[in-house]
Amino acid sequence: MSEEILINVTPPETRVAVIENGVLQELIIERTSKRGLVGNVYKGKVCRVLPGMQAAFVDAGLARAAFLHASDISAGNNATRSDNISELVHDGSEVVVQVVKDPLGTKGARLTTNISIPSRYMVFMPHMPNVGVSQKIEDEGERTRLREILQRHTEETELQGGFIARTAAEGADEFALRADMRFLQRLWESIQEKAKTASATELVHEDLPLALRALRDLVGPDVEKVRIDSRSTFDKARQFAERFIPELRDKIEYYPGERPLFDLYGVEDEIQKALERKVDLKSGGHLVIDQTEAMTTIDVNTGAFVGHRTLEETIFKTNLEAAQAICRQLRLRNLGGIIIIDFIDMLDEEHKRQVLRALERCLAHDHAKTHITEVSSLGLVEMTRKRTRESLEHILCEPCPCCGGRGTLKTAETTCYEIFREILREARQFDVEQLLVLASTEVVDRLLDEESQNLAELEQFISKPIKLQAEALYTQEQYDVVLI
Numbered sequence: 001m002s003e004e005i006l007i008n009v010t011p012p013e014t015r016v017a018v019i020e021n022g023v024l025q026e027l028i029i030e031r032t033s034k035r036g037l038v039g040n041v042y043k044g045k046v047c048r049v050l051p052g053m054q055a056a057f058v059d060a061g062l063a064r065a066a067f068l069h070a071s072d073i074s075a076g077n078n079a080t081r082s083d084n085i086s087e088l089v090h091d092g093s094e095v096v097v098q099v100v101k102d103p104l105g106t107k108g109a110r111l112t113t114n115i116s117i118p119s120r121y122m123v124f125m126p127h128m129p130n131v132g133v134s135q136k137i138e139d140e141g142e143r144t145r146l147r148e149i150l151q152r153h154t155e156e157t158e159l160q161g162g163f164i165a166r167t168a169a170e171g172a173d174e175f176a177l178r179a180d181m182r183f184l185q186r187l188w189e190s191i192q193e194k195a196k197t198a199s200a201t202e203l204v205h206e207d208l209p210l211a212l213r214a215l216r217d218l219v220g221p222d223v224e225k226v227r228i229d230s231r232s233t234f235d236k237a238r239q240f241a242e243r244f245i246p247e248l249r250d251k252i253e254y255y256p257g258e259r260p261l262f263d264l265y266g267v268e269d270e271i272q273k274a275l276e277r278k279v280d281l282k283s284g285g286h287l288v289i290d291q292t293e294a295m296t297t298i299d300v301n302t303g304a305f306v307g308h309r310t311l312e313e314t315i316f317k318t319n320l321e322a323a324q325a326i327c328r329q330l331r332l333r334n335l336g337g338i339i340i341i342d343f344i345d346m347l348d349e350e351h352k353r354q355v356l357r358a359l360e361r362c363l364a365h366d367h368a369k370t371h372i373t374e375v376s377s378l379g380l381v382e383m384t385r386k387r388t389r390e391s392l393e394h395i396l397c398e399p400c401p402c403c404g405g406r407g408t409l410k411t412a413e414t415t416c417y418e419i420f421r422e423i424l425r426e427a428r429q430f431d432v433e434q435l436l437v438l439a440s441t442e443v444v445d446r447l448l449d450e451e452s453q454n455l456a457e458l459e460q461f462i463s464k465p466i467k468l469q470a471e472a473l474y475t476q477e478q479y480d481v482v483l484i
Contacts, residue, residue, distance in 0.1 A: 054070040301344070
């Protein structure tokens with residue numbers, strides 16, 4: 001599988017696109033004014049303890065108070081520590097915390113005191129004394145080699161803390177791994193020093209900007225090139241690679257072309273498609289994706305696909321194609337939380353099993369942690385995907401000012417009948433010469449056309465003239481009845 005990473009940089013925002021076999025698979029956007037907080041370390045102050053929820057709200061200097069659960073508080077050297085939040089923290093106490101989940105919607109950031117600091121090959125966890133290896137490294141011999149190197153280094157340096165070897169550590173030589181571990185130790189020491197002198201609600205350590213984070217986290221052995229369209233970011237990326245990822249240095253390219261980098265790969269068009277509800281499948285079927293506060297639902301439809309064999313075979317083929325498309329959409333739109341997939345009903349148990357396995361295989365490439373259940377009795381597949389940042393829709397869009405995010409508007413006919421009821425209400429309450437109706441052009445046109453007979457009868461009933469005035473800035477639901 002060939003993979004390319006495109007980094008588009010402008011002063012207000014940085015965008016990173018992951019292209020696999022020429023197709024956009026993942027998009028990460030970071031705006032300068034709203035930089036992601038995940039990975040940042042703060043010195044926070046507990047502002048409210050909630051014993052009933054076994055949690056506390058912490059003021060870390062962010063827009064909203066952040067959330068710290070008892071299970072996210074480090075046990076330190078005390079293996080038998082209490083799980084009672086009231087015994088762990090109290091109002092006004094200061095804690096060094098790390099953001100594990102960005103603020104989402106109305107919710108504040110999620111915090112932990114189990115700090116972890118990532119680098120190219122390792123994750124250092126100061127409060128966890130054990131060593132480990134990423135589950136994505138499947139070769140047992142390599143897992144043993146890495147574990148031995150990590151164990152040896154921690155014993156030699158008498159280090160308080162533990163390491164986890166990341167996927168990128170597979171095949172790396174011992175010298176590079178040890179250099180990475182020493183770097184993380186020095187970084188942790190500097191964080192500790194700063195935390196001692198920092199005042200409450202102060203930022204102690206900020207994670208790397210998105211362009212450099214992409215080099216650290218997204219670049220694997222399959223990546224053929226990293227193209228960057230900003231000269232200054234390109235220079236920083238080369239310096240970063242020389243220091244931490246020397247094997248990547250020659251893969252980083254500067255793109256000076258006149259045609260925008262994202263246009264060259266069709267990324268802009270794919271972004272527009274990723275904001276739509278309907279996703280067309282090559283076979284003629286389609287997906288309908290609806291994102292709500294509680295969960296995301298994905299409906300699979302055969303659409304125009306009729307197949308060449310039996311109905312069951314047609315449904316099976318559509319579901320297999322949909323499974324691949326769904327995995328891509330989850331990554332591209334960065335959908336998280338609870339996800340319900342309504343595949344087209346299959347009678348054959350073997351077909352159900354194959355569709356589920358296809359879904360699992362595709363999700364194996366996903367950086368986010370996922371969990372899938374079996375097909376339920378209602379024919380639904382329930383799954384969860386770890387959410388650490390806002391979805392693409394929440395970053396790029398806001399609720400429609402006309403419908404308030406409902407996705408529907410009252411018809412012009414409905415608004416006309418509401419106006420009639422309001423006129424009757426006003427005419428009974430007040431003694432006026434005439435009434436003036438202000439409404440959108442669509443509503444006024446309907447009142448003068450299809451509803452003209454009803455309007456004339458209403459005028460006769462209340463014995464008052466009714467004037468109409470179209471307002472260009474009114475939505476189809478807005479109107480005013482003015483007494484004159």
